Amino acid sequence: MISKAFQGVHGRAYLFSDVVNVTLGPREDRQFITGLHTVADIQCTSCHTVLGWKYEVSFEESQKYKEGKFIVEKQQVMKEGAW
Numbered sequence: 090m091i092s093k094a095f096q097g098v099h100g101r102a103y104l105f106s107d108v109v110n111v112t113l114g115p116r117e118d119r120q121f122i123t124g125l126h127t128v129a130d131i132q133c134t135s136c137h138t139v140l141g142w143k144y145e146v147s148f149e150e151s152q153k154y155k156e157g158k159f160i161v162e163k164q165q166v167m168k169e170g171a172w
């Protein structure tokens with residue numbers, strides 16, 4: 090776990106450098122408070138719940154550290170209990 094200071098759609102979210110047992114959805118450009126990013130939703134491989142998303146590309150220099158990392162909502166982490 091890298092940081093707790095993220096906001097997901099349903100509440101607080103965590104930034105992970107790697108997440109297991111997920112499948113990636115199609116890439117799409119999404120506008121965040123921190124700027125435009127290309128992201129892909131991540132789904133649990135067993136129950137297909139959308140757990141969060143992966144930052145594929147960040148267009149803001151200050152947000153580059155997020156590239157290749159995953160945002161997982163706390164609510165979903167607690168449900169899955171796998172991390």
Ligand SMILES: [Zn+2]
Binds near residue numbers: 133135136137138
């Ligand atoms: Zn699951």
